[in-house]
Amino acid sequence: MSDIPLVIIEDNDCEQPKLPLDSWKVVIIDDEQSVHDVTKLALSDIVIQDKRLEFYSAYSAKEGFDLLGQHRDCAVILLDVVMESSEAGLELAERIRHELHMEMVQIILRTGQPGYAPEEDIIKRYEINDYKTKNELTRNKLYTALATAIRSFGHLSAISESKKGLRNVIDASANLMKEHSVHDFASGVLQQINALLKISTPGIFCVSQRPLLEADNNGHLVKESYLVVATSKKFSEIYGVKIDEISQLEAREIAQLALSTKKHVFNDSMTALFLSTPSNWTGVVVLEGQVSLSRIDEELLQVFCLNVALGLENAKFFTRLNKAAYYDGVTSLFNNTGFIESAKKVIQQANERVTLFVIDIDYFHDIVESLGFEFGNKVLKAMTSNLKRTFSAHSVISRLHSDVFAVLLADTDMTVKDVVKECSKPFIVEGSSIRLGVSIGEAHHESAEANFNVETVLRHAKIALRVAKESKRGAGQEFEPHFEDEARSRLGILADLRNGLDQEELFLVLQPKVSMGTGEVVGYEALVRWEHPQKGIIPPNAFIPVAEQSGMYFDIDMYVFRKSLEILEKHPNITKPISVNISANSLHHSEFIEELKAVMNTHPFDINKIELEITENALVRSDMAIQHLNELKALGFVLCLDDFGAGYSSLSYLLKLPLDVIKIDRSFVNYISDDSNAMFVLKGMLQICYDLNKTVVVEGVETLEQVDLLTQQGVDIAQGFYYFKPMSIDEILVNAC
Incomplete structure (x- = not known):
């Protein structure tokens, strides 16, 4: 914002410094x-x-x-x-x-x-x-x-x-705009005017340019206008009105004349003193009575008017700064700071409790990416209008950041479902009807509880919002105390996992892949497990999601890759290839290939004994994933597309990417016994893969009926509990080599 002064600190690091005193x-x-x-x-x-x-x-x-x-x-x-x-x-x-x-x-x-x-x-x-x-x-x-x-x-x-x-x-500038301090301000000006000009008048008022640029109901900025910002008691009824709405005709006309001519105006019954500053701010002080000025009086008056003008300009300027500190520039709602400051009055109004809704517009990033920031801002303004219509004037509404809004209410009957319904109603933007999906977190504070802390309530609502976005996007979630416990638990797991990697507490189990024609083991999939020294075996679903969300899964992938090479090096009688999963985090890591090569150089191995499994969601995020995939193929790895059909499946992957193996997701196998449509889809996928000379692995095979149906379709390789569960290395050496 051009109105806000920035302190620029020169960086003289490159100069030869003098001996510092500090x-x-x-x-x-x-x-x-x-x-x-x-x-x-x-x-x-x-x-x-x-x-x-x-x-x-x-x-x-x-x-x-x-x-x-x-x-x-x-x-x-x-x-x-x-x-x-x-x-x-x-x-x-x-x-x-x-x-x-x-x-x-x-x-x-x-x-x-x-x-x-x-x-x-x-x-x-x-x-x-x-x-x-x-x-x-x-x-x-x-x-x-x-x-x-x-x-x-x-x-x-x-x-x-x-x-x-x-x-x-x-x-002071904020108080200047409050009615209880107007008379004090006007009295001070009146006393100085009377002393300077040796007159006495009961009537005085001051007109200033609008302190803030405001918007009308349609979001258009109001044209610059002049407001009465201070008055004596006689003119108190016109405080706060626009100059063209001043009821006293003569007073209005003399004020407008002074502003239009940019000069003091004197007549028999009124005087208008024009105020201006070097930055082109203008205003006028109007007082009753005729004033006769000598040359020296005029000079004194000019100095006085300049001081008054500068004071009022400062009030205008700092009011704008105050608004910038507490209000959002796009929507004119409170920002995060303004929300925190204004929330206290809501708890004071509450008889029973306050309720906070934190509202996140689903897929807003996609809207901005597709239609631009300007259109995105119009969507935010439309959402703002919707929130203002939905909630009472006694609520505190804020745009916390980006596409996240907060609404704090006292003693409301509205539920999170009601808010989702209201916020999802269609509205018009640029002539088009738009219906937004929202995810909402809800939190409460009972008014009977002491020590109201809005930041705590806000944190609870944000935690509930995260749960809603993870498990029920497009709906709402009320905060539950165990959510915070789970967040702390995730943090504890993350810290323990870092230490576990360092102490090599994580180990591998291998799940065999079996030829459906011969029943022989043709390969293994490496799966990571964790044995905590105090907590024992921690299931993968307890630490894998935490690792993925924190970006730590890259380290786990490198760990699993290294451990797989160590297994092959230590047990040369394991002759079938081991498949290592590569996560989206790893495939998008800028140093992934270099880190992989470093591990390969440390542990020489036969490239034919390691295969890499890539999940589909790793391929849809950026071009870097495709580039890394081609580099892996150039190194000689057999590449397998894991979980095909479960996510953003695209047949173009089969045409453009250097894939050798297609691993069909277990969700298709689950239904082939009961749903003919599932079998039709599976047949089509198999036929396409075979026509493209891809090896097919079907995972999740658990029953004899599934085995028979897949055998009839000529499936190459299967993996699942029907054949083998994940096995320790010792079990592999005894049963599956």
């Missing part, structure tokens, strides 16, 4: 002494923005908290994630923000586990500014991370100091 405080919190030593050594002579770095060290979260209490002016914290416990770093980050109230300090998380990235809600909740793995923090990268963080800290500090100085001005 320094940036950098706190290192890590339980490894070597990390402290290496960091200090690498950056000992660094100067950033004419300041050296001053390092402070702590070796645990507790030490770090105590140290930060003594150095609240530190600029950057380099924080290890795992110290006394797997969550020590994150817990300290929360205490830094909420107990020490260090909002500006830049927190850079560091971990020794490559590839791990915290979930998005963890980054937001603990206000993490950056995340780095320790092995990627070379001197150059560490310098870049610190320079960026310090620059951000400097900007925030400068803005904070400016805010302190401007807070009184902002409060």
Whole structure:
């Protein structure tokens, strides 16, 4: 926004610095002494923005908290994630923000586990500014991370100091627009006018350009107009009206004349003093009575009017800043900050409880991608109008970010189903009728409960929204306490999983693939399992989704690939190929091929003994997946398309991609015994694959009836519990080699 001043801090890192008189405080919190030593050594002579770095060290979260209490002016914290416990770093980050109230300090998380990235809600909740793995923090990268963080800290500090100085001005400009302070303002101006001009008049009012650009019901900006912003008691009835709506004809005309001619206007009964500033802001003060001015009086009056003009322009300017701080620029609803500030009045109105709905427009990203940001903004404005019509004037409505809205209500009877229904009604955008789908999270706070914390209620509603988007998109979900427990559990599992990978607690089982013609084992699929030292065997459905959501599955894929090569190296009597699953996270990882080659160089193997299984959803996200697939084929791997038919199936995959094996999803096998349509679809898929000379594997075969039906269709290879369950390596050596 052009109205908001930005503090630009020059970066003179490349210049030869003078000896700094001050320094940036950098706190290192890590339980490894070597990390402290290496960091200090690498950056000992660094100067950033004419300041050296001053390092402070702590070796645990507790030490770090105590140290930060003594150095609240530190600029950057380099924080290890795992110290006394797997969550020590994150817990300290929360205490830094909420107990020490260090909002500006830049927190850079560091971990020794490559590839791990915290979930998005963890980054937001603990206000993490950056995340780095320790092995990627070379001197150059560490310098870049610190320079960026310090620059951000400097900007925030400068803005904070400016805010302190401007807070009184902002409060004054806000109070200026409230009726209870208008008379005080007018009295002050009247007294100064009377003293300056040696007159006495009971009537005075001030006209200013509209303090804010406002929009009408159709979303069009109102043309710039002039409002009465201050009056004496005699003119109090015209406070807040537009200049062309002033009821006293003579007063209105003299004010308009002064503005149009840009001059003071004097007549026998009234005087209009024109106000202007160098930035072309204009206004007028109108007072009753004739004023006769000498040359010196006119000069004094000019100075006085300039001061009044600057004061009113500042009120206008800071009111606009105030709006920018608390309101969304697209919809004019409260933004996240404004929502938090305004929510307190709702709990004060509530007799029983407050209800919060967080509303997310489904597939809004697709709308913007297809039709552009301008159309997307029109959709947001239409949703805003819908929300205003649906909810009472006593509610607090906010656009939190992007396509996410929040509505806070006191003692409402509306349920989440009602809100879904109202928000899904069609509306017109650019002449077209549009019906949006929404997912909604709902949370409550009982008014009888003390210590209302809107941020807690908002967090609960967002957690419920995430559950709705994962399991019932297009519908709503009320918050349940166990959701938060599950979120904490996921975080705990993630921390344990990182340690489990490091300690090699994960192991492989192999599920054989069988020739339906001969009954012989023709290959295996490697499946990962986890034996926690305290919790025992953790089922895959408890840790695989967490790993995928956090982006950690790339590390698991590399782990499984390496372990598969080790099995082949250790047990040469396993002569059939092992299939390794490659996730979407891995196939879209920029360093996937290089990491794979590094493992291959460490563990030489026969390329014919490893096959790679790629799920369909890995192929629809970007061109990088297709590129990596071609590179894998060039390396000599047999490539299998896993779960064909379960997701975004496209026959073009079979034509364009270097696929050798098609693995048909178990969902087709489940129904072939009872549903003739399922058999027809399966026959068609098999015929296409055979015509294209693709090997076919059907998974999920569990009954003799399914075996007979698939055999009749000439299926090559089957996999499922009818033949073998996943087996340990020892069981494979005894039963299936």
